[in-house]
Amino acid sequence: xxxxxxxxxxxxxxxxxxxxxxxxxxxxxxxxxxxxxxxxxxxxxxxxxxxxxxxxxxxxxxxxxxxxxxxxxxxxxxxxxxxxxxxxxxxxxxxxxxxxxxxxxxxxxxxxxxxxxxxxxxxxxxxxxxxxxxxxxxxxxxxxxxxxxxxxxxxxxxxxxxxxxxxxxxxxxxxxxxxxxxxxxxxxxxxxxxxxxxxxxxxxxxxxxxxxxxxxxxxxxxxxxxxxxxxxxxxxxxxxxxxxxxxxxxxxxxxxxxxxxxxxxxxxxxxxxxxxxxxxxxxxxxxxxxxxxxxxxxxxxxxxxxxxxxxxxxxxxxxxxxxxxxxxxxxxxxxxxxxxxxxxxxxxxxxxxxxxxxxxxxxxxxxxxxxxxxxxxxxxxxxxxxxxxxxxxxxxxxxxxxxx
Ligand SMILES: C[S@@+](CC[C@H](N)C(=O)[O-])C[C@H]1O[C@@H](n2cnc3c(N)ncnc32)[C@H](O)[C@@H]1O
Numbered sequence: 080x081x082x083x084x085x086x087x088x089x090x091x092x093x094x095x096x097x098x099x100x101x102x103x104x105x106x107x108x109x110x111x112x113x114x115x116x117x118x119x120x121x122x123x124x125x126x127x128x129x130x131x132x133x134x135x136x137x138x139x140x141x142x143x144x145x146x147x148x149x150x151x152x153x154x155x156x157x158x159x160x161x162x163x164x165x166x167x168x169x170x171x172x173x174x175x176x177x178x179x180x181x182x183x184x185x186x187x188x189x190x191x192x193x194x195x196x197x198x199x200x201x202x203x204x205x206x207x208x209x210x211x212x213x214x215x216x217x218x219x220x221x222x223x224x225x226x227x228x229x230x231x232x233x234x235x236x237x238x239x240x241x242x243x244x245x246x247x248x249x250x251x252x253x254x255x256x257x258x259x260x261x262x263x264x265x266x267x268x269x270x271x272x273x274x275x276x277x278x279x280x281x282x283x284x285x286x287x288x289x290x291x292x293x294x295x296x297x298x299x300x301x302x303x304x305x306x307x308x309x310x311x312x313x314x315x316x317x318x319x320x321x322x323x324x325x326x327x328x329x330x331x332x333x334x335x336x337x338x339x340x341x342x343x344x345x346x347x348x349x350x351x352x353x354x355x356x357x358x359x360x361x362x363x364x365x366x367x368x369x370x371x372x373x374x375x376x377x378x379x380x381x382x383x384x385x386x387x388x389x390x391x392x393x394x395x396x397x398x399x400x401x402x403x404x405x406x407x408x409x410x411x412x413x414x415x416x417x418x419x420x421x422x423x424x425x426x427x428x429x430x431x432x433x434x435x436x437x438x439x440x441x442x443x444x445x446x447x448x449x450x451x452x453x454x455x456x457x458x459x460x461x462x463x464x465x466x467x468x469x470x471x472x473x474x475x476x477x478x479x480x481x482x483x
Pocket of ligand 1: 192
């Protein structure tokens, strides 16, 4: 299939940079010993992300081992999640850069900068001519120092960009009076940590208050880990913010400002993306005995803006895939959330498809957006029959160039 956009791959310069930091930290250790240290810490951090879910300023932003583990193992993952989300804002949702002057990006809970720096890299890869400023906020001073260092030591990856960091606890209600307005606000894998133990209402209020920092065309992009609870909470927050506040509109993952229907239904699925990625060699080496998932990035995503979403047909002719694509019972099928905010099963008979066409369809991914012309509602009104291969197009289907 021809993707709608080729995504810039995670730079090898950063893979090498993070590894060199580890080597410089432990010059007396050999490669295997460093890798083993990092492996142990990957397990601790994975357990923290997936099981204990307890975070404080010491969690992984204070110790060198934690930071170097995050950089060498987790950083490419959150980088890729923000790259693909930025691609959606940029190529499909109608985010527009200022006509002149700098593009101002704010990264909330930036850590060592995977999300913010991925956006600088993305904008420069797509030859956006404006200078770009990145403001990064986090309560971990050490993480912010890493961010500054990565930025200045790899300046060829993001020419004409400037970084400012600010150490701050984002739960502090005495948040400063900020006059600046931002074209992009990124909240990369940090909302769940900043909001741990908070009531939904408090999270909603936190996101609403960020609306005041957006420029008139600005977008807020939130990515979160892919576990079911976190993703459902994210969609509940996005729904509540866009219904209550009138300041923010819900742009993605779905259409026409509509909310995620999966939270309310007894669907087998919940809103999250599953994207095939390449994986840096170092990540693979660390992962060898651990066997964690490294060839896919799974994440929850929401996109909000003070401007109205681009209108899409309010029917099943546009949809976002929310399930794996399956080849069963003589059909190729998938579940999609459509332009009317409803969940449908889309099906196409395999007997009318050439094997190459089946191959193309099975490469569609969770998160791709499709247009489906001349689909027909079946006996079951939630089932859409697609009459031919040529009825389907994929206006948002970004891919990394992965050699198989
Ligand atoms: C999983 S990391 C994500 C880092 C980065 N955004 C990324 O995309 O990789 C979460 C970050 O949120 C920060 N954080 C959590 N709670 C915070 C708070 N209350 N105030 C400021 N930063 C916080 C942590 O220090 C950490 O850097």
